[in-house]
Amino acid sequence: MIFFGITVISFSVIHLAPGSPTDLQTTMNPLASTDAKDRLEKLYGLDKPLHVQYVQWIGRLARFDFGRSMSGDFRPVWDKIKERLPLTFGMNAASLILTLFIAIPIGVASAQFKDGVFDRVSTVFVFIGFAIPGFWLALLLMYGLGIYFPILPVSGVVSLDYDSLSPLGKLLDIARHMAMPIFIYTFGSLAGMSRFMRAGMLEVLRQDYILAARAKGLPLRAVIFKHALRNALLPVITILGLSVPALIGGSVIIESIFALPGLGQLFYNGVMARDYPLIMGSLVLGALLTLAGNMLADLAYGLADPRIRSGRKNA
Amino acid sequence: MKRGLLSGRTFSRYGMLLAGASLVGIMSICALLAPAIAPFDPTELNVDMILSAPSLVHPFGTDALGRDVLSRMLYGARVSLWVGFVAVGLSVAVGLVLGLAAGYFGGLVDEVIMRGVDVMLCFPSFFLILAVIAFLEPSLLNIMIVIGLTSWMGVARLVRAETLSLRGRDFVLASRVAGAGPARIIFSHILPNALAPVLVSATLGVAGAILVESSLSFLGLGVQPPTPSWGNMLMEGKNVLEIAPWLSFFPGLAILFTVLGYNLLGESLRDVLDPRLKE
Numbered sequence: 001m002i003f004f005g006i007t008v009i010s011f012s013v014i015h016l017a018p019g020s021p022t023d024l025q026t027t028m029n030p031l032a033s034t035d036a037k038d039r040l041e042k043l044y045g046l047d048k049p050l051h052v053q054y055v056q057w058i059g060r061l062a063r064f065d066f067g068r069s070m071s072g073d074f075r076p077v078w079d080k081i082k083e084r085l086p087l088t089f090g091m092n093a094a095s096l097i098l099t100l101f102i103a104i105p106i107g108v109a110s111a112q113f114k115d116g117v118f119d120r121v122s123t124v125f126v127f128i129g130f131a132i133p134g135f136w137l138a139l140l141l142m143y144g145l146g147i148y149f150p151i152l153p154v155s156g157v158v159s160l161d162y163d164s165l166s167p168l169g170k171l172l173d174i175a176r177h178m179a180m181p182i183f184i185y186t187f188g189s190l191a192g193m194s195r196f197m198r199a200g201m202l203e204v205l206r207q208d209y210i211l212a213a214r215a216k217g218l219p220l221r222a223v224i225f226k227h228a229l230r231n232a233l234l235p236v237i238t239i240l241g242l243s244v245p246a247l248i249g250g251s252v253i254i255e256s257i258f259a260l261p262g263l264g265q266l267f268y269n270g271v272m273a274r275d276y277p278l279i280m281g282s283l284v285l286g287a288l289l290t291l292a293g294n295m296l297a298d299l300a301y302g303l304a305d306p307r308i309r310s311g312r313k314n315a
Numbered sequence: 316m317k318r319g320l321l322s323g324r325t326f327s328r329y330g331m332l333l334a335g336a337s338l339v340g341i342m343s344i345c346a347l348l349a350p351a352i353a354p355f356d357p358t359e360l361n362v363d364m365i366l367s368a369p370s371l372v373h374p375f376g377t378d379a380l381g382r383d384v385l386s387r388m389l390y391g392a393r394v395s396l397w398v399g400f401v402a403v404g405l406s407v408a409v410g411l412v413l414g415l416a417a418g419y420f421g422g423l424v425d426e427v428i429m430r431g432v433d434v435m436l437c438f439p440s441f442f443l444i445l446a447v448i449a450f451l452e453p454s455l456l457n458i459m460i461v462i463g464l465t466s467w468m469g470v471a472r473l474v475r476a477e478t479l480s481l482r483g484r485d486f487v488l489a490s491r492v493a494g495a496g497p498a499r500i501i502f503s504h505i506l507p508n509a510l511a512p513v514l515v516s517a518t519l520g521v522a523g524a525i526l527v528e529s530s531l532s533f534l535g536l537g538v539q540p541p542t543p544s545w546g547n548m549l550m551e552g553k554n555v556l557e558i559a560p561w562l563s564f565f566p567g568l569a570i571l572f573t574v575l576g577y578n579l580l581g582e583s584l585r586d587v588l589d590p591r592l593k594e
Contacts, residue, residue: 005434013446131575133526135533136567139553143560249441253530257553267442268534271449279446287437294437 002291007061010283011054057280066281069270077281080266087157088255088262091178092247095185096240099193102186104236107197108229111205122194129191134184134250138257141180153177155259181258188250189243196239200232207231234305241297245290332583338576342569346392355383357390358541366559376561378551384562387543388569394544395573398459398528399521405463407517410470415501415509417471418478429475432468440465444527448536458537462524470516477509511588518581522574529570545570 060067066077110119146154153159159173204210205228213223251264259265263282270278345352355373361381369376375384417428444461451457481487487504495504531537532546533553540547545566552562 002430002433002437005430006437009434009438009443013443013450127575127578128571130578131522131571133529133533133567133570133574135530136549136563136570139549139556139563139567143556143563147557147560245437245439245442248439252441252445253534256534267445271445271536274449279449283438283442283446286439286442290437290439 003288006284006287006291007058008054010280010287011057013283061284066284067277069275069278077277080278081263081281081285084261084263084266087260088251088264091182091185091260091262092251094178095182095189096243096247098182098186099189100236103190103193104197104229104233106190106194108201108224108232110194111198111201111232112224114202119198122198126191126195129187132187134188135253135257137187138180138184138254141183142257145180152179154180157260181254181260184254185247185250189247192243193236193239196236197232200235201228204228204232234301237300237304238297241293241295241300244293245286248286248289328583328586331579332587335576335579335581335583338572339580342392342573342576343396345389346396349389349393353383353386353389355386357382357387357543359383366555366562368559369561375565376559378548378562379555379559384548384565387548388545388566391543391545391548391566392569392573394455394538394542395525395528395570396521398455398462398538399524399577401459402462402466402524402528403517403520405460406467406520407470407513409464410467411474411506411513413467414471414474415478415505418475419482419497419501419505425475428471432471435465435468438465441527441530444531445534445536448531453531453536453539455538455542458528458531462527466520466523470513470520473512473516474509477512478505481505481508512585515581515585515588518577518584522577522581525570525577526574 057067066081068074069077069080106122110116110122113119142154145152153176157174157177158170159165159177162170162173165173210223210228213227214220218227248264251262252268253264254260255262255264256268263285267279267282269275270282359382361377364373364377364381366379367373367377367381373383373385375388377383378387413428413431417425443465447461447465448457451461482505487500490500490504528537529544529546529549532544533550535547535550537546538544540551548566549563552559552564552566556563
């Protein structure tokens with residue numbers, strides 16, 4: 001049902017737009033004849049009524065056939081997307097893991113010492129983290145670590161001499177190139193995640209069972225890490241699932257700044273070239289990934305919390 | 316995700332309100348008075364002063380065409396705030412209408428609207444905005460419309476929830492018994508009582524819209540040069556990052572302070588307006 005809505009919106013966004021997708025190759029190209037335009041439209045099926053086009057498109061979508069790209073090398077869209085997924089996915093996964101490792105201790109500590117110095121400092125940091133534009137942070141880092149103190153490369157995935165490096169050198173080379181983009185991804189999600197962790201801990205620490213654990217003489221350390229932390233982690237699962245769209249959106253900016261050949265850059269290039277099949281395919285894929293993120297979050301939540309499994313089925 | 320940023324308050328709420336209001340106030344004054352206080356014409360070229368570093372005459376330096384960065388930033392404030400307000404106005408209007416309708420009428424209307432919200436929330440909004448912008452002219456008006464039309468879902472959910480809880484209250488029932496029609500009940504009883512959370516969400520929304528506009532402009536798909544916007548100034552700065560880093564510094568700082576201001580204001584408003592959060 002939601003899938004149907006997603007496809008309708010992706011499809012209409014493109015087709016409600018003025019101008020024809022073949023304009024760039026025909027009308028704007030003095031060498032092309034009107035005849036060529038007709039032939040191109042026939043090739044992409046653009047001469048048929050909209051609902052026929054939609055049904056054909058859905059039919060192909062079900063077979064992961066997103067059509068052929070209209071720019072660059074004219075290869076099938078799905079092939080282009082497939083080869084770029086690992087980079088985007090890998091960077092996001094790495095930064096999410098890093099985020100969790102930093103955000104959980106920060107959240108726990110600021111909940112434990114609520115209103116203390118650490119809590120105040122981290123609150124200021126969170127507000128700045130929410131307000132700082134990722135691309136500006138990227139520019140500052142590029143200048144600081146790439147130009148003023150040139151210790152990290154500012155673009156691409158590997159260096160020019162990549163092929164001549166030893167296996168360890170190759171790994172190090174990729175790591176150096178990934179350091180800044182992953183730092184920026186991580187910084188972007190850190191503020192929200194640590195705040196979420198803090199709120200979760202505060203909520204749990206108020207509960208009676210925490211008081212009971214303290215009352216029966218358990219040391220504070222055991223109460224926090226065994227009783228409180230495990231329960232406070234539950235909402236974090238949800239947030240992980242819900243952060244998928246923000247990460248996908250962020251990849252457009254970060255990948256185009258650092259010239260990383262990932263999904264975001266592919267989409268950006270597609271937008272610049274008005275590559276209709278590519279844009280539609282990426283939009284649907286982005287929405288499906290978001291949907292999958294939500295469903296995984298629900299599933300994981302159910303696994304982690306037995307109370308959910310019996311209860312709300314329709315969430 | 317930002318909901319309850321302040322829950323378990325760390326700083327005094329009036330301190331935050333004051334900080335947020337001052338930042339927002341300063342930026343608004345800059346935007347309003349830009350023509351009066353800008354030392355130079357923001358589009359005036361000066362070939363003798365290309366890429367000059369910050370100095371007494373040009374406190375924030377000049378750009379690749381010799382234009383004064385400070386003056387361009389002051390005019391850029393107009394663009395950012397204008398986009399923020401119009402986009403949020405639009406999203407609040409759409410969200411209010413749909414949220415009120417879904418909450419008040421329930422049934423099929425509710426079902427259709429809320430499934431629509433679910434679908435819209437599935438799209439990574441920045442992807443959707445980029446796709447639409449790519450096919451329309453990236454003009455100021457189009458940017459405001461597109462940002463507005465892709466950010467109403469939160470308001471719609473909020474208003475629906477408020478409407479659902481208000482609909483069954485005694486004062487609404489009393490009004491219905493007295494013979495009031497749906498229009499009167501919605502607009503004079505439910506709407507005014509549902510406005511407080513909307514105000515909070517709108518304030519935070521302005522911050523979000525400003526960030527989106529600057530990202531779009533930074534990618535070259537937002538406000539088009541020569542009209543200055545903080546985002547496209549940073550885009551131009553990126554090309555000369557090595558020789559003129561000041562171009563990449565000051566506009567970003569302006570974005571940071573403006574967004575920070577609206578977030579602080581929104582969060583402290585939530586704290587003041589929402590009695591459920593009071594401890």
